[in-house]
Amino acid sequence: MSQTHIPDTYGRFGPFGGRYVPETLMNALIELEEAYNRYKDDPEFQEELRYLLKQYAGRPSPLYYAERLTKHLGGAKIYLKREDLNHTGSHKINNALGQALLAKRMGKKKVIAETGAGQHGVATATVAALLGMECKVFMGEEDTKRQKLNVFRMNLLGSEVVPVMSGTRTLKDACNETLRYWVSHVDDTYYILGSVTGPHPYPMMVRDFQRLIGVEAKEQILEQEGRLPDAIVAAVGGGSNAMGIFHDFIGDGSVKLIGVEAAGRGVDTDKHAATMTKGRPGVFQGSMSYVLQDEGGQVQEAHSISAGLDYPGIGPEHAYLKDSKRAEYVPITDAEALEALQLLCRQEGIIPALESSHAIAHTMKLAPTMPKDAIVVVSLSGRGDKDVEAIMPYLKGEDAQ
Amino acid sequence: MSTAATANKIDAVFAELKARGETALIPFLTMGDPSLDVSIELIQAAEQAGASMLELGVPYSDPLADGPVIQRASERALKNKIGLLDCMKVALEARRRGVRMPFILFTYFNPALQLGLERFFELLQEHDFSGVIIPDLPIEEDGEVRAIAERTGIHLIPLVAPTSDARVERIASKARGFVYCVSSLGVTGERATFHAGIESFLATVRGAASVPICVGFGISSREQAERFAGLCDGVIVGSAIVRKVEEALPRLTSSDEAEQRQGIESVRAFIAGLKPAASRE
Numbered sequence: 001m002s003q004t005h006i007p008d009t010y011g012r013f014g015p016f017g018g019r020y021v022p023e024t025l026m027n028a029l030i031e032l033e034e035a036y037n038r039y040k041d042d043p044e045f046q047e048e049l050r051y052l053l054k055q056y057a058g059r060p061s062p063l064y065y066a067e068r069l070t071k072h073l074g075g076a077k078i079y080l081k082r083e084d085l086n087h088t089g090s091h092k093i094n095n096a097l098g099q100a101l102l103a104k105r106m107g108k109k110k111v112i113a114e115t116g117a118g119q120h121g122v123a124t125a126t127v128a129a130l131l132g133m134e135c136k137v138f139m140g141e142e143d144t145k146r147q148k149l150n151v152f153r154m155n156l157l158g159s160e161v162v163p164v165m166s167g168t169r170t171l172k173d174a175c176n177e178t179l180r181y182w183v184s185h186v187d188d189t190y191y192i193l194g195s196v197t198g199p200h201p202y203p204m205m206v207r208d209f210q211r212l213i214g215v216e217a218k219e220q221i222l223e224q225e226g227r228l229p230d231a232i233v234a235a236v237g238g239g240s241n242a243m244g245i246f247h248d249f250i251g252d253g254s255v256k257l258i259g260v261e262a263a264g265r266g267v268d269t270d271k272h273a274a275t276m277t278k279g280r281p282g283v284f285q286g287s288m289s290y291v292l293q294d295e296g297g298q299v300q301e302a303h304s305i306s307a308g309l310d311y312p313g314i315g316p317e318h319a320y321l322k323d324s325k326r327a328e329y330v331p332i333t334d335a336e337a338l339e340a341l342q343l344l345c346r347q348e349g350i351i352p353a354l355e356s357s358h359a360i361a362h363t364m365k366l367a368p369t370m371p372k373d374a375i376v377v378v379s380l381s382g383r384g385d386k387d388v389e390a391i392m393p394y395l396k397g398e399d400a401q
Numbered sequence: 402m403s404t405a406a407t408a409n410k411i412d413a414v415f416a417e418l419k420a421r422g423e424t425a426l427i428p429f430l431t432m433g434d435p436s437l438d439v440s441i442e443l444i445q446a447a448e449q450a451g452a453s454m455l456e457l458g459v460p461y462s463d464p465l466a467d468g469p470v471i472q473r474a475s476e477r478a479l480k481n482k483i484g485l486l487d488c489m490k491v492a493l494e495a496r497r498r499g500v501r502m503p504f505i506l507f508t509y510f511n512p513a514l515q516l517g518l519e520r521f522f523e524l525l526q527e528h529d530f531s532g533v534i535i536p537d538l539p540i541e542e543d544g545e546v547r548a549i550a551e552r553t554g555i556h557l558i559p560l561v562a563p564t565s566d567a568r569v570e571r572i573a574s575k576a577r578g579f580v581y582c583v584s585s586l587g588v589t590g591e592r593a594t595f596h597a598g599i600e601s602f603l604a605t606v607r608g609a610a611s612v613p614i615c616v617g618f619g620i621s622s623r624e625q626a627e628r629f630a631g632l633c634d635g636v637i638v639g640s641a642i643v644r645k646v647e648e649a650l651p652r653l654t655s656s657d658e659a660e661q662r663q664g665i666e667s668v669r670a671f672i673a674g675l676k677p678a679a680s681r682e
Contacts, residue, residue, distance in 0.1 A: 021537060022539075022562070024562035024586060027566055166472055176465055282511045282515060286537075296485060296486075297511040297512035299462040299463050
């Protein structure tokens with residue numbers, strides 16, 4: 001692997017990453033890092049994880065040639081990496097399983113997690129049930145309304161959902177509250193963080209648990225097409241599905257890596273979550289990365305129709321990929337994502353999550369500009385069932401016009 | 402402008418207190434809650450109440466180390482668009498009105514980083530701050546900040562927690578001003594019980610530190626302050642005072658001057674009531 005020096009021992013990806021947390025958490029993070037380093041190469045741990053990923057979560061996920069969508073757009077061949085077909089309906093299960101097994105080996109019986117759209121919360125509630133662990137999920141009060149179904153699913157799985165009433169009442173403050181709870185219960189509680197964000201070792205560890213998306217996709221595309229794709233497109237909020245599918249391709253210079261961020265109502269309004277387009281480097285929730293912030297360094301409220309992308313930060317390794325120009329990051333608006341969602345429904349019979357719809361929307365722009373023998377792989381990170389209720393009013397509004 | 406060679410006011414205050422056998426009382430106030438003008442008056446009131454030095458809290462959008470009381474104060478102040486530079490100005494105005502105790506700025510790292518670290522410390526000097534506390538900057542990340550702090554003579558005051566274990570030695574030995582000992586796991590806020598091993602934790606810090614040690618997080622009454630007085634050189638009280646400010650908000654924001662004075666007086670009386678009895682073996 002060409003990336004073994006990334007991150008360094010301080011959790012740095014170039015200038016990004018690190019560990020900016022209250023002192024109370026430092027030893028817990030060091031303990032976590034040591035445990036992870038011990039088990040990541042442990043054959044027994046890896047075997048248990050492999051078994052569960054295959055027999056419980058349903059991996060490998062298919063790489064599906066979207067023929068009708070390809071013809072409709074009239075350009076590059078489009079392949080969908082079907083993370084939506086995983087157990088619990090998104091890529092989040094990969095990381096939740098990995099971290100829960102680690103928690104078990106560390107002797108922790110209680111787990112906590114933050115969630116935005118509820119995908120990571122459901123995945124964590126699921127693995128907690130599977131392994132017989134007590135689980136609390138922190139979710140912004142606003143998001144508990146947007147994602148009622150997922151709240152109910154988590155309860156059904158035996159987890160407690162804690163509505164977060166502070167600040168923006170969305171993912172950002174759910175993360176703050178989870179960290180605060182962890183500070184108070186660090187003795188016996190494991191924090192299953194859901195993205196490639198936060199203090200070291202989370203960005204590295206979550207990436208490692210997600211990188212099999214790209215490893216599988218590479219094998220599958222070589223098998224189906226006999227060559228590497230020309231571009232990979234994935235949505236980024238914190239950036240875990242994107243980092244997962246990008247990572248194994250970083251050394252393949254011919255493969256363009258494109259992260260798609262939420263532009264909400266537009267990057268020139270104040271209602272967006274376009275961290276890479278409009279943010280600048282800063283320290284937020286435990287690491288140095290790009291952050292949406294005002295002149296004085298106060299973190300700004302993000303906006304996206306997708307609760308999972310509604311976040312003013314992004315993982316530090318993405319910041320590193322952006323600054324080193326290995327990946328590019330583009331914005332997609334709420335309206336574009338909604339249009340893409342409907343297109344995929346009608347062309348392929350697949351209802352994508354609103355998050356993944358952002359990646360589809362950029363593909364709608366990109367594919368027609370490429371020759372017909374070019375190949376684009378899109379990360380279809382989650383299924384859209386959870387979003388159906390939330391998008392109903394938007395689409396009805398459109399009909400009314 | 403002060404230089405590194407000038408004695409730091411924090412050291413001088415601890416030396417005086419030691420000579421008198423007293424424990425420092427270090428209140429915390431969120432700046433701009435409910436307004437900058439009231440903050441200036443509260444600072445004066447804190448000194449009259451017997452505060453030895455003061456933590457001036459910079460409101461922040463994501464106060465990770467803080468409990469609900471200080472979170473709410475931060476939110477109120479942010480509604481008034483109070484930032485780092487406003488907090489600096491408050492300090493200078495308080496000096497102009499004759500406040501003499503040392504000032505310590507309490508800020509999360511990002512606002513200082515965005516200002517530029519060199520500029521940040523220049524401003525601390527220009528506004529007569531003696532120390533700075535950055536709760537989300539552990540020793541692994543503080544290299545650049547520490548170097549500038551040493552050069553400018555501003556004390557970088559570190560936190561140690563009951564979970565710090567082997568880190569205590571490394572943190573305490575580098576400490577300037579005092580070591581801020583976190584009384585228990587968790588965020589700031591009043592609490593009835595403290596970490597079970599608090600005595601031995603404080604003894605460990607004491608053994609490793611060449612500067613005074615102070616205890617904070619959760620202290621809200623004179624009884625609690627006195628309990629810790631024998632074990633350390635100072636007690637820090639934040640949330641309990643900020644809650645008093647919150648309770649006094651109707652008065653503090655009143656246009657009636659007498660009402661406002663009563664509001665200030667209620668906070669002053671509360672701080673005065675926290676001062677541990679003067680005796681330390």
